[in-house]
Amino acid sequence: MIIRSVEVKDAEKILEYTKIVGNESNNLLFGSEGIGLNVDQEVKVLESIINHPKQIMIVAIANDEIVGLANLSGQTRERIAHQARLAISVRKDYWGKGISSQLMSSLINFAKEIQIEVITLEVFSNNIRGIKLYEKFGFEHIGEFKKFAKINGEFVDAKLMNLYLK
Template structure:
């Protein structure tokens, strides 16, 4: 009898969690704004980066965060957005940056048809479509400026990100052994490409 009671509680817990998740996802889809970053977003972007770095080992920096000043971040936003084939986007919810994506095109003429992207979302918002929304913006922008190839690097054990990238048609084209070094341990990264033309 106790097992049956525990099982029933488990089922109710599951449905409650799913109801909460679906309600939150619906709120996310209606209230999240994805837009190009502006100079005035620098402080919020730094806060985001410092929080995101402490939540995952999938970024190029960890819980120590980034060492940019607000002025340096403003300059970086300006540099990326003033490039003809570069743009930084933020996902914004109720005054908080919850996701960031950027695309930076190569400058030398012979490789100017290529661009590299980076994308991250705060852990509380994983699985809620924020990454897809940011990726849609990146790809739309890339196409609008004539980018033909988008590249990225991703840890080989970051299955969630790899699944997202593969849904968009990215393909692995190489492995960078020992790309990350975290607390004395090495982790490999995949190189992935998306051909837009």
């Protein structure tokens, strides 16, 4: 398995990947429709991430397919420039093999390199795997967001979790 930074040529595969993981898991902000961009739009998003000094997107690749995707996005406004947001997913067939742990380590190292002090995220309160993953990396529970998402008419609460690097 290869873990590397995203490249513009990954655009089409990333769009396919988001549809697959969106279909496999109810714990993401999108379902089987994926992220709703066409390839040209995704290319622009990837170019913007690749050229941004405070953003990184990394992919895990097995058998020439994307099996994991994670990104860290540093805030740009000066008063919150010490914060970055994190998101991660892995294809179901590849759960429990340590892929997300490798992706998390890469993102946290990048965050340290760019002097991020707090990594923030929201995780659905019923996503035990996700919560355990974040706890393993030292994320703290800082609050609960009632009615964070609405999926098929049902509200889902989220836990707010932060990793304090300093």
